[in-house]
Amino acid sequence: MSALRSDALLAWAMLRGSPRSERWRLALTGLGAALGTGFALAAAVVAVIGTRYGGGPPSYTNGLLNEGGLRPGVITALLLLIVPVLAFVGQCTRIGALQRERRFAALRLAGATPRQVRRIGALETAAACGVGSLAGLTGFLALRLVLHAGQQAGGGDGGPQQRALTWPTDVPVPWAAFLAVVLGLPLLATLEAWFTLRRAATDPLGAAVRRRRPRRFRRVRLLPGPLALLAATGLLLMAMSRKLGPDTPFFAATGLVLPLYLFGLLTSSAGMAAAMGRLASRSGRPALMIAGKRLRADPWAASRAHTAVMLAALIGVGYLTVRRVALDALRAEPEHHPDLAFYVGGYNLAGLALLIGVAVTISGLAVSVAESLTARRRTLAALAAAGTPRKVLRRAVLLETALPLAPAIVLSAACGLAVTGPFLVARAWSARPLLEAALLAGGLLAASLLATAASLPLLRYSVHPAQLRYE
Amino acid sequence: MSTGNVLLGLLAAGPGHGYDLKRRHDERFPEARPLAYGQVYTSLQRLVRDGLAEVDATESDGGPERTTYRLTERGSLTLRTWLGEPVPPAPVSAANEIFAKVTAIIASGFGDPAAFLRLQRAAHLARMRELTAVKTVAGAPLSAVLSADYALTHLDADLRWMDNAAQRLGALAEEVTSA
Amino acid sequence: MTTPLIEARGLVKRYGTTDALRGASLRLLPGEVLAVTGPSGSGKSTLLHCMAGIVRPDEGEVRYGAERLDQAGENRRSTLRRTDFGVVFQFGQLVGELTALDNVALPLLLAGTSRAAAHKSAGTWLERFGVLGQAGLRPGEMSGGQGQRVALARAMVTAPKAVFADEPTGALDSLAGEQVMTALVHAARESGTSVLLVTHDAQIAAYADREATVRDGVVETEDEPAAEVTR
Incomplete structure (x- = not known):
C-alpha cells in the first residue's frame, strides 16, 4: 500500500511538471470518461424503468420508453454509444506518446521495475478517468435536475403524474447502478492502461537509443x-x-x-x-x-x-x-x-x-x-x-x-x-x-x-x- | 619568445633585482621550465646595453650587493610593440618526432608502427593524467590550471593525430615503401 | 591481484544484423576510475550497458560479486540500479517532468524511502555538486552543465558501488565538462565508488586511473591495474 502511495505521489509530481500535450491527453481522456459515464448512466436509468425501482408505470411521450420490449434496444443503443467514445479515448492516448515513452525510460533507468512504471502509468489514467467519471455523474445529475424542473413547470395544473413526460426524470436515481458505473468505468480504463503499458514499460534505454525500424508493410x-x-x-x-x-x-x-x-x-x-x-x-x-x-x-x-x-x-x-x-x-x-x-x-x-x-x-x-x-x-x-x-x-x-x-x-x-x-x-x-x-x-x-x-x-x-x- | 621580452613584462609590474624576477616568473608560470639565474643575469645585461632597462638602485644591507633594475621609456615601448603583435602560428608538425619514428619504423621494418602508436598513446595519457591531477587538486591556482590546460590541449592534439595515423597505417606503409 | 567489482567476459551483443560487441572482456576494480575509449560505433556504450545490467548480452557473462548480471531478471537488475549502481548519460537520464530535487530523490523514492528522508539526502547531494540553487527547477530550465551535475547527484545519492558514465560531458563545453568531471571523480574517490567512464575524448579519459580501448566490438588494450589505486 505504501508502494502505491509513493507511486501515486510520483505520478502527481510528474503531472505537475508535465508539458501541455500531457495535460491535453489527460483532459481529453477525462472528457471521454465523462461522456462514457453519461451514456452508461442513461442506460442504467432506462434499465430500471418499469421495474420495482422505477417509480410507477411508465408513461412517456416517447413510446420506446413505454414498451417493455423496446427498452432493451434503447439500452443497447446507449451502451453502443460508448464504442466511439472508446475509439476517441484510444486516439487521445497517442498524444505525447514519444514524450511518455521517454519518461518511462528515464524512470526505468533510475531503477524503477517494469511493474512500477506500469503502475505509475495506470495511476495517471485512473486519476484522469476517475475525475472524468465524477464529472460525468455531476453533469448527468445536473441535467436531470434541469429537465425535471422544466417538466414540472410545463406540467401545469394537471399535476405531473397525469401527464406523459418527455424524459424519465420521475425515475428515482438508481444509486447502486450509478455507483457501479462511476467506479467501474475508471477501473476498466485503468486495467486497459495496465495491459497496454506492458510493452511501453520495458526498455530503460527508451526511444532515444533503441533503433526503431518502422514496421514493414507486408x-x-x-x-x-x-x-x-x-x-x-x-x-x-x-x-x-x-x-x-x-x-x-x-x-x-x-x-x-x-x-x-x-x-x-x-x-x-x-x-x-x-x-x-x-x-x-x-x-x-x-x-x-x-x-x-x-x-x-x-x-x-x-x-x-x-x-x-x-x-x-x-x-x-x-x-x-x-x-x-x-x-x-x-x-x-x-x-x-x-x-x-x-x-x-x-x-x-x-x-x-x-x-x-x-x-x-x-x-x-x-x-x-x-x-x-x-x-x-x-x-x-x-x-x-x-x-x-x-x-x-x-x-x-x-x-x-x-x-x-x-x-x-x-x-x-x-x-x-x-x-x-x-x-x-x-x-x-x-x-x-x-x-x-x-x-x-x-x-x-x-x-x-x-x-x-x-x-x-x-x-x-x-x-x-x-x-x-x-x- | 625571448627571455628578454619576458623580463620586460615582469619589470613592467615594478622594479626588481635578478633573483626577484626569477621568482616572479616561476610563480606565475609554474608549469614552464624554471628560469636559470645565469640566464636572467645575462638577459638583464643585454637589456641594459640596448637601453631597454636601467639600474634602479644598488643596495647591500649586510649581505651581497644587489642591483635593482627598472624599465626605461624605450623598454616600455618595445614591450608594448611585442604585446601588440600576434604570436606566429608555429608549424608544429615540422618537428614531429612521433611522425618521424612511425615513418622510420615502416621504412626500416624495425618493430610495429601500430604497437608504437599504442605505446605512445599510453605515455601521452599518463602525462595527461598527471596534468589533470595538478589542475583538479582542490584550491589549485588558476595559473596552474591554465598552463596545465595548455599542455593538455596540445597533448590531446597529438593523440587525435595518432588516432588518425593509426587508422591510416596501411595506406601510409604503401606510400613509404613505394617511394 | 585485486578481485574485480564487475567483470565482463566474452560479451557478444547483436543489434539486428550489426554486431555491437564481438567478445569483449573487461574488469572494473573496486574504487577505480576506468576510462573506456574508442571511435564512435566501436561498441563502448554497449559494453557499458551490459556491465551496468541495462542490456543483457547475447553471449558471455557479466559477474558482479557472486552474481551473474547476464542471467539476472529484469526486476533484479532494476533494483540494482537503485541500490548498487548509478548511471550518468550524455542526456536523457533525468525525468523531464520532475524537479531536480525529485529527480535526485527518485531512486530512493522508488525504493520506498519516505519522501522527507529522500528529499533530505537529495538536497545534500545537490549542495555537494553546487546545484542546490536549482533544486526546484526542471531539467529543461537548467543549463547543460547544471543538468549533468544533477544527474551526478542522482547517480551518487544511493551511495552506489559503481557509477556508469557514458559521455557525461558529451553535450557540454570544455569548462562545464571540467566541472562535471572534477565533481564526479572527487565524489567517487571520496566514497570509494568505482566509475566506468565511456568517452571518445582523451582529455576526459585523463581523469581516469586506467584506460581500456575498444575497437570493432572487442577490448583492444587494457592498462594493467596500478599496484594500488592511488588516493
Whole structure:
C-alpha cells in the first residue's frame, strides 16, 4: 500500500511538471470518461424503468420508453454509444506518446521495475478517468435536475403524474447502478492502461537509443481484408437467391455478413492507405507526393485513425436504408399502422444516437490529426526549412486524410448498402436510399476534412525552425 | 619568445633585482621550465646595453650587493610593440618526432608502427593524467590550471593525430615503401 | 591481484544484423576510475550497458560479486540500479517532468524511502555538486552543465558501488565538462565508488586511473591495474 502511495505521489509530481500535450491527453481522456459515464448512466436509468425501482408505470411521450420490449434496444443503443467514445479515448492516448515513452525510460533507468512504471502509468489514467467519471455523474445529475424542473413547470395544473413526460426524470436515481458505473468505468480504463503499458514499460534505454525500424508493410497482410469482403458478398448473394420468405434470409445473412464485412473493412484499410500512397507518390505534384510517401511509410497510422469513421459510414448507411425502407412500407399502408408516429419517433431517436456517435468519431479524427502534426514536427520543420511552401504542407496534410479516407468511406457505405440489400430488394425498389447513402458518405468525408482543417493551425508551430534544434 | 621580452613584462609590474624576477616568473608560470639565474643575469645585461632597462638602485644591507633594475621609456615601448603583435602560428608538425619514428619504423621494418602508436598513446595519457591531477587538486591556482590546460590541449592534439595515423597505417606503409 | 567489482567476459551483443560487441572482456576494480575509449560505433556504450545490467548480452557473462548480471531478471537488475549502481548519460537520464530535487530523490523514492528522508539526502547531494540553487527547477530550465551535475547527484545519492558514465560531458563545453568531471571523480574517490567512464575524448579519459580501448566490438588494450589505486 505504501508502494502505491509513493507511486501515486510520483505520478502527481510528474503531472505537475508535465508539458501541455500531457495535460491535453489527460483532459481529453477525462472528457471521454465523462461522456462514457453519461451514456452508461442513461442506460442504467432506462434499465430500471418499469421495474420495482422505477417509480410507477411508465408513461412517456416517447413510446420506446413505454414498451417493455423496446427498452432493451434503447439500452443497447446507449451502451453502443460508448464504442466511439472508446475509439476517441484510444486516439487521445497517442498524444505525447514519444514524450511518455521517454519518461518511462528515464524512470526505468533510475531503477524503477517494469511493474512500477506500469503502475505509475495506470495511476495517471485512473486519476484522469476517475475525475472524468465524477464529472460525468455531476453533469448527468445536473441535467436531470434541469429537465425535471422544466417538466414540472410545463406540467401545469394537471399535476405531473397525469401527464406523459418527455424524459424519465420521475425515475428515482438508481444509486447502486450509478455507483457501479462511476467506479467501474475508471477501473476498466485503468486495467486497459495496465495491459497496454506492458510493452511501453520495458526498455530503460527508451526511444532515444533503441533503433526503431518502422514496421514493414507486408503484402500478405493485404489478403484477409478483400477475402473477407468477397466472402461476405458471396454469402449475401446466396442468401438473396434463395427466397426463404421475407425475413429469414435477411436476419440469417446479417448475422454472418455484417461481422465479415466489419472484419474485411478493418483489415483492408491499411492496405488501401498503402495503395493510395503508392499511387499518389508517383505523381509529380509535391503535396500529393508528400502525402503519398507518408501513407506508404506508415499505412497503419491512417488505418488507426480512420477505423471509427469507416464504422460510422457502414452503420450509418445501414441505418438510413433500413429506416427509409421501413418507413416507406409503413406509409404505403397507413390504415394498417395507426402508430406511425411511434415508429418515426423510434427511428429518429436511433438517428440522434448515431449522430452523437459520428460527432465523437469526428472529434477523435481531429485529435489524431493534431497528434500526428505535433509528433512529426521535426519532419515538417525540415520540409519547411528545405523550402516547401506552407501551402503545400497544408495541402499534403489534408490529402493525407482524404486520400485513404475517400475510398474507405465509399467502400464502407457500399458494404452498408450490401448488408441491407436483401431488405431493399424484398421491398419495393427505389433510388432514394442510394441517394441518402451517397449524401451520408459525402457528408462524412466533408466532416472529416473539416476536422483535419481544424487542426491545421498547429502546423504553424510544427514548421517553426526551432523544432529542428537538437532535443 | 625571448627571455628578454619576458623580463620586460615582469619589470613592467615594478622594479626588481635578478633573483626577484626569477621568482616572479616561476610563480606565475609554474608549469614552464624554471628560469636559470645565469640566464636572467645575462638577459638583464643585454637589456641594459640596448637601453631597454636601467639600474634602479644598488643596495647591500649586510649581505651581497644587489642591483635593482627598472624599465626605461624605450623598454616600455618595445614591450608594448611585442604585446601588440600576434604570436606566429608555429608549424608544429615540422618537428614531429612521433611522425618521424612511425615513418622510420615502416621504412626500416624495425618493430610495429601500430604497437608504437599504442605505446605512445599510453605515455601521452599518463602525462595527461598527471596534468589533470595538478589542475583538479582542490584550491589549485588558476595559473596552474591554465598552463596545465595548455599542455593538455596540445597533448590531446597529438593523440587525435595518432588516432588518425593509426587508422591510416596501411595506406601510409604503401606510400613509404613505394617511394 | 585485486578481485574485480564487475567483470565482463566474452560479451557478444547483436543489434539486428550489426554486431555491437564481438567478445569483449573487461574488469572494473573496486574504487577505480576506468576510462573506456574508442571511435564512435566501436561498441563502448554497449559494453557499458551490459556491465551496468541495462542490456543483457547475447553471449558471455557479466559477474558482479557472486552474481551473474547476464542471467539476472529484469526486476533484479532494476533494483540494482537503485541500490548498487548509478548511471550518468550524455542526456536523457533525468525525468523531464520532475524537479531536480525529485529527480535526485527518485531512486530512493522508488525504493520506498519516505519522501522527507529522500528529499533530505537529495538536497545534500545537490549542495555537494553546487546545484542546490536549482533544486526546484526542471531539467529543461537548467543549463547543460547544471543538468549533468544533477544527474551526478542522482547517480551518487544511493551511495552506489559503481557509477556508469557514458559521455557525461558529451553535450557540454570544455569548462562545464571540467566541472562535471572534477565533481564526479572527487565524489567517487571520496566514497570509494568505482566509475566506468565511456568517452571518445582523451582529455576526459585523463581523469581516469586506467584506460581500456575498444575497437570493432572487442577490448583492444587494457592498462594493467596500478599496484594500488592511488588516493
